[in-house]
Amino acid sequence: MGEALTLFEKIWRSHIVLEEQGEALVRVDLALIHEGSAHAFRVLDAAGRGVARPRQVYAFADHYVPSSGRARGVAGIPDAGFREMVLGLERNSARFGIQLFGYEDERQGILHVVPPELGMTQPGLIIVGQDSHSCTHGALGAWALGAGASEMTHVLATQTAWLRKPKTMRVTVEGGLPPGVTAKDLILALIAKIGAGGADGYVVEYAGPAIAAMTVEARMTVCNMSVEAGARSGLIAPDEKTFAYLEGKPYAPRGAAWREALAHWRTLRSDGAARFDREERIEAGELAPMVTWGTSPEHAAPICGVVPDPGSAPDPVKREEMAAALDYMGLAPGTPLAGIRVDRVFIGSCTNGRIEDLRAAAEVARRGRAVVPSWVVPGSMSVKRQAEREGLAEVFLKAGFEWRDPGCSMCSSYNGDEMRPGERSASTTNRNFRGRQGPGARTHLVSPAMAAAAALTGRLTDVREFMR
């Protein structure tokens, strides 16, 4: 009998080229880049180096693309600075023979939405993306992590990375999620429990009945926000749902190769006797729809709760931090969360911009009319077309939502889609950081259905009221 290993350890071991004083040189299967990778290409050029394995690098126009008015293509991007970022990615991709999913490509979309759609994200792969939400890909049993420009330069130049082995944490989610409670609520509840730095230095494996019951897309939402708990990566063992999701996708193996891959993928799960450095447990049945009240994803509470009182914090440091967050958010302690007025609603992003997210939002949107400006930004062109085929776009438009074009848009506001100072949003994104959606903008993170409910009422609203 072999040594009992976790899923992560199996992937880690199978990718080590060599080890040196606490670091391993690890072979990277896929590198994902975007317009912001301009920094990495500048470093590469300055060092006079090329791209080692261009067939294992994919480029996505997502961060700087406009979310409307794309009829005229790249030339029609009004802001010269943003246009130059999109063009720069085109030039660098062409120069090094990297496949680009560009602004005018019918498969264009967010770098964490498109690769799973195309079947590139496969179990057992090591994926390094130049974006912190690269952990999303872990939902299919890959080990996926974000990197900065310099680390990406190294990956591009060598198709390897020097990494320290992370500690392992298993989060077991028992029971089942109640009606109206989603993957987004689960991950927000976990971050509130362990803190925004709670998983610093760990790779998190999500397991248990509630994870097994989730669709692959819902699992992506969970893994996506691992980084908001401090973990550079999160993953889930692939199962029959994962295999069914991948089968027939353009980059997935076929025929005999599929069967061979499947046999390997079935070994990619933590052994029964495998030990984790840390174990956390969550009862799914006890969860409610969540909403953030502050400026860190750890500032999250059930929608039925109130804005917490900094005075009740255990120590003066935490007290000051909470008070500063409430000051930024313009909220008073004790205010019920349900009922807080919002100025805008944003539905989209690599966290919640997939087809199931739009279905959940549309299910609520069809019950009323948006009373505040509300945007729906699909995660990819493929999601957009699918939503149009299913009639979801029509639902949103009838309900007064804006139906826009794919990209990161107001999640990160790189492309200029931002709120005015003091404006407050209900947003399906991943970060309620100060200024994330524009200088002075106030963000409340919620699930897609909760965001749609807020659009219809103009307030943070318990979506379960719409389900009665």
Next chain:
Amino acid sequence: MEKFTTLTAIAVPLEGANIDTNQLCPSRFSKTPRGPEYARILLHDARFNPDGSTKGHVLDREPYRGARILVADRNFGCGSSREGAVYGLCEFGIRCVIAPSFGEIFLNNCYKNGLLPVVLPAEACAQIRRQIAERPGAELAVDLPAQVVTDALGRAHRFEINPVRKRCLLEGLDDIARTESYGAEIAAFETRDRAARPWLWFYL
């Protein structure tokens, strides 16, 4: 990469947990190529009003404007992988950040840019922040070979660092050159991997 050995310099205290890379480098500045502008981009929205006038942030007050060491709170640099957060610190003149914990991607970005991240216990960080707030202009001494920070009261705080990261900082080593010296090992790995996972499209 600039080498780091020892540094005795003014230190600036930065209060607040979870100071994320969006605050360190707001998104709208991220497309700026690396250069001296990043000194002003660092913590821009906390330091400057919309009209460009200063808010009197601690980084813009004397004598902290000349600080080369920054002492922060837990989970410093969490969030986005944007390396602009590190460019800003470097261009401002900071060579060492001391905090109880760091965002992991930010931590790696520091190492790759010759910026030394030092992890000390939360209590020690809080004490040092208090010292340098009460004695503006007080210097800290950072000794990387000995792995010791000496605070403003002369107390020594030992810190841990991975030996490879330490060597790279001490010698200003470029990781890529180091990796290329293992070209044969990488090629051998690839040959084995092609045989083990022939179904991967990029091997076809």
